[in-house]
Amino acid sequence: MSTKALIPPQQAPSWKTTPAEILKQAQDLIDRAKSLDDELASVESPSIANVLERQAQFNNANALLENQLTFQQHVSEDKEIRDASTQAEKLLRDFGIESQQREDVYKSFQTLLDTVVLDQLAPETKRYLEKTVREYKRNGLGLPVEDRLEVKEIQKKLSDLSLKFSKNLGENTEYILFTEEELEGVPKDTVEQFAKVDGKLKMTFKYPDLFPVLKFAKSAETRKRAFIGDQNKNADNEHLLVEAIKLRKQLAKKLGYETFSDYVLEERMAKDTKTVKAFLEDLKTKLKPLGLKERDVLLQLKKQDCESRGLAFDNEYYVWDNRFYDNLLLEKEFQIDEQKISEYFPMDSTIEKMLEFFEKLFNLKFVEQLESKSTWHKDCKQFAVWNEDDKASPQFVGWLYFDLHPRDGKYGHAANFGIAPGYTKEDGSRSYPVTALVCNFSKPTAEKPSLLKHDEVTTFFHELGHGIHDLMGNTKYAKFHGTSVSWDFVEAPSQMLEYWTWSPNELKQLSSHYKTGERIPDDLVAQLVKTKHVNGGLFNLRQLHFGLFDITVHSSEEDIDLTSFWNKLRQETALVANGDTVSKGFQSFGHIMGGYQAGYYGYLWSQVFAADIYYTKFKQDPMNTANGVLYRDIVLSRGGSRDEMDNLKELLGREPNNEAFSKELGLA
Secondary structure (H helix, E strand, O other), X not given: OOHHHOOOOOOOOOOOOOHHHHHHHHHHHHHHHHHHHHHHHOOOOOOHHHHHHHHHHHHHHHHHHHHHHHHHHXXXXXXXXXXXXXXXXXXXXXXXXHHHOOHHHHHHHHHHHHHOOHHHOOHHHHHHHHHHHHHHHHOXXXXXXXXXXXXXXXXXXXHHHHHHHHHHHHOOOOEEEEOOOOOOOOOHHHHHOOEEEOOEEEEEOOHHHHHHHHHHOOOHHHHHHHHHHHHOOOOOHHHHHHHHHHHHHHHHHHOOOOOHHHHHHOOOOOOOHHHHHHHHHHHHHHHHHHHHHHHXXXXXXXXXXXXXXXXXXXXXXXXXXXXXXXXXXXXXXXXXXXHHHHOOOEHHHHHHHHHHHHHHHHOEEEEEOOOOOOOOOOOOEEEEEEEOOOOOOOEEEEEEEEEOOOOOOOOOOOEEEEEEOOEEOOOOOEEOOEEEEEOOOOOOOOOOOOEOOHHHHHHHXXXXXXXXXXXXXXXXXXXXXXXXXXXXXXXXXXXXXXXXXXXXXXXXXXXXXXXXXOOOOXXXXXXXXXXXXXXXXXXXXHHHHHHHHHHHHOOOOOOOOHHHHHHHHHHHHHOOEOOOOOOOHHHHOHHHOOOOOOOOOHHHHHHHXXXXXXXXXXXXXXXXXXXXXXXHHHHHOOOOOOOHHHHHHHHHOOOOOOHHHHHHOOOO
16 A cells, blocks of 8 residues: 555644643643543442543543643743743642642542452453542552641642752753854854854854764863753752752651652652662662772873973873763774764665664654644654554554754754554444654754764663654553653653664664765774774663662762762762862752653663563564564553563563663673
């Protein structure tokens, strides 16, 4: 069947809106949700049909609207729309907290749980009921009225703090001015994109500006200013995080938990704080000898570099040295020229080939919408996605968006945003998912297209991994759709797909020189693949710094001086010196204000599962469609409708283990 004949059964969302409409729609949604709560509370004989299904159907049908209203703050060009979106999210969050405190609704669900025969329910319905009752209890239902009111106030304050923290990050306009001399070594393409202010060059803290300066600037003072400036931006966020940690501690105590991390981890695969701390400390012990060896090599390289340029060498390896000497090592020892490699990965061609990978691996078809786009920005790409298990009759899967370049007011990192979950409608038909990748890759210039560094290609694969997880979701309820899994498993599918960007055949297939169309040469691929775990010990120790900081501040009984702890822990764990500086990177640590609080360990925890799946199912044959479809149907399509460990055991044919993970880290 030709792609022209593929007509999606569900239109893409409309993105035409005004600030007033956003606020009106948010209030209307709240009013309708309140009416539903009133209805559920008044049911005399609770049943699956009149309580659980009523709530589920409402949540299913309104998830797209709610996500659209709150998503605009991250991507809209219009500041008034961004502000309205943030305000709408505050309204919706505040109402959500009120709704979760409805004792009368909770009693309807508790009565249903007490009276229904659980084993006679469909497994997903049973899971919905049990999780919903547990969520009400975790929000304070069952506590005396005074305590419940206090829980509600704490939750509202925490929600406000999170929104302010995120808004500060998104709206950040800070920058540093450098002279051309100070930027010696930074690629010409990068410097040419810097605006001029008072005769100097303006480096913002957006990734396409910052990272090349940290990697290539020959001046240590320039790198130091760039690094410390980035760490200390968003100064207003310090007191927001301090206040949030204090309130989280109070919340946990009110709900009967020793610490906030105990409260969070009860619902994760790890289950408790002790397990997480043991995992992180064990990893730190194993990685530290490797990290020290790597640091010694880099320190010697710094010494040689300083001597060759007639500079004093102080025998210290500073945190702002790391990207520069890591890159220099790759250039000297492995002949890796990051700029040269990027010439083989022009964005449009790389996207086309990347999507072809997923078409083969998961039996999919991506059809770009060129003439009838419905997007929030002219630079966005939009795709209709189809399942081709039956080539003669493809089945629509959902809509995928790419928003790939930085702009003022836009979300500053790389992330996947689920816009609409998939679910089964009342008539048995499907409502299809909508998902968006929001990234910050360099813009094309008049001379060159946007060229992706290899680490950006890996980032792209990672975020698209979340997008594919979203698109493959095939659950009855939106509650369990796609990435709605345990937070310490949610990264595993994306981390697994990063392996494809280190597989020689796949890397070659992905490449196409922006001038000649030639594939990347075999010798360059071989050299690049050898670098996969160069300084991997230091890289993972950096992740451990974040993970240990997060779990410690959320499990400590005592108040912690965040600045002192952040700097001391980084020196001890990441093995880099702070020099004469004090930095506050936690002011930009969006993860621990926006969902990963007491959960950042999950990035390392989930790598265990990612490595196990890849080594077991794909290492020998990365493009094996049969295994891709098996993985798609057992892990991705089930979302959170089944226990993740049960899915893993079914896919692997055994209990997961950490053997592959240890091999990857060079520990086995």
